[in-house]
Amino acid sequence: MAASLYDSLVHSLDALLPKGSSGVFPYKELVLGFMYIVFLWEEYLRYRHYRNLCSKVRPKALNDYVTEEQFQKAQAYGRDKAQFGLVESVFTQIQSTLTITMNFLPWLWTLSGDIMFRLAGYSSEYEITQSILFFVLLTVFSTVVSLPFSLYSTFVIEERHGFNKQTLGLFFSDMVKGHLVGGAIGMPFLAGFLKIIKIGGDNFFFYIWLFLVAFQLIMVSIYPTYIQPLFNQFQSLPEGELRTMIEALASRIHFPLTKLFVIDGSKRSGHSNAYFYGFFKNKRIVLFDTLLEHSNNEEISHELGHWACNHTLRMLAFNQVQIFAIFYLFSQFIHNKEMYISFGFTDSTPTLIGFLLFQFLYSPVESVIAFVANMLSRKYEFEADAFARDLGYAGSLASGLIKLQLKNLGTMNPDWLHSMYHRSHPELIERLNAIDHPAFRSKTEKVE
Structure with a gap:
């Protein structure tokens, strides 16, 4: 028909x-x-x-x-x-x-x-x-x-x-x-x-x-782990006030956070960014080092809001x-x-x-x-x-x-x-x- x-x-x-x-x-x-x-x-x-x-x-x-x-x-x-x-x-x-x-x-x-x-x-x-x-x-x-x-x-x-x-x-x-x-x-x-x-x-x-x-x-799974490290160095976010705040917020909204990373975005640009990735109960948050000087728990809460509202899955379905x-x-x-x-x-x-x-x-x-x-x-x-x-x-x-x-x-x-x-x-x-x-x-x- x-x-x-x-x-x-x-x-x-x-x-x-x-x-x-x-x-x-x-x-x-x-x-x-x-x-x-x-x-x-x-x-x-x-x-x-x-x-x-x-x-x-x-x-x-x-x-x-x-x-x-x-x-x-x-x-x-x-x-x-x-x-x-x-x-x-x-x-x-x-x-x-x-x-x-x-x-x-x-x-x-x-x-x-x-x-x-x-x-x-x-x-x-x-x-x-x-x-x-x-x-x-x-x-x-x-x-x-x-x-x-x-x-x-x-x-x-x-x-x-x-x-x-x-x-x-x-x-x-x-x-x-x-x-x-x-x-x-x-x-x-x-x-x-x-x-x-x-x-x-x-x-x-x-x-x-x-x-x-x-x-x-497959690419969503391997890119952050195997491809992006070819261009940027990943380090665990050091212990401190910011890490404590992010972990407390993730726990408060039941976000399954497993790792917190910082990447050296500053070696290329002064612009700032942050994102999270991972499937199911294995979520990871990545912060650009250019973001650390003014980042706070409130901004991270916005990024976690995308997860809580299922925005990633909705955009994936749209695509x-x-x-x-x-x-x-x-x-x-x-x-x-x-x-x-x-x-x-x-x-x-x-x-x-x-x-x-x-x-x-x-x-x-x-x-x-x-x-x-x-x-x-x-x-x-x-x-x-x-x-x-x-x-x-x-x-x-x-x-x-x-x-x-x-x-x-x-x-x-x-x-x-x-x-x-x-x-x-x-x-x-x-x-x-x-x-x-x-x-x-x-x-x-x-x-x-």
């Missing part, structure tokens, strides 16, 4: 929409059109955001918490990032346009086949091997193209505002290690991914979904539904020869290429899904704050949020539309307003 409805919809669209110059459905033209619509929309939001960042007037709601100097520093940091983001976005848009219009992907696929034949004598029937080689070449190309932007962001913008702590040697060491680890994991994963699609038949989307669920669970839908829709396009022809693949229909082309088509939907995910995440942040507030930590949590905002030079004067579309966390003023209740109001006036 669903398949017949889908076929009817496709035939109706095929009759209504014009054919491209090659006589096939104009997938390429549609992708370019949607790509520019999204680009213009996001640049409009960036303009709104930048306009607020140019304001010299400190929001009245923050007068009691943020000095004029702190506000101007945050505004300058935000302007630098917004200007850099505009340049990077325009470059990426031009690159994407050329990649599609100049048939870069067909050229790279042919190149990978030529290299495979010259090195191993393999023909095009070794599609999985060619796909892995194509993946490697595409990764190298993307890394080289994005490298100047990464260097400028780290060693100019972050350096200028006092956040960068890493050397060029550490930067390139991280990049090389990241690619080696990514290749060691990514190439077997890609081979398994393509093999399952090949043998899965018309219902491959279900088997791929199961494969990805298993892969994600799994999304992934299942993506691969179901892909199963409807995988054999669509017109899609391949439209993008320049006239002689072959490789599975990996089909998935990349489908992602082009799916990108407008992905933008909407990302917005929905951000709205859901913002809701969960409010709920975690409310959890900490209801434990009696309203005033201290508000103080901790302000300290963290100042330390990270977070935006003090956000545009509401830009924030709603892009940000997964509510803005500081929104969170302070939501935290407010009689116990907190007795110490400070409500933020407006």
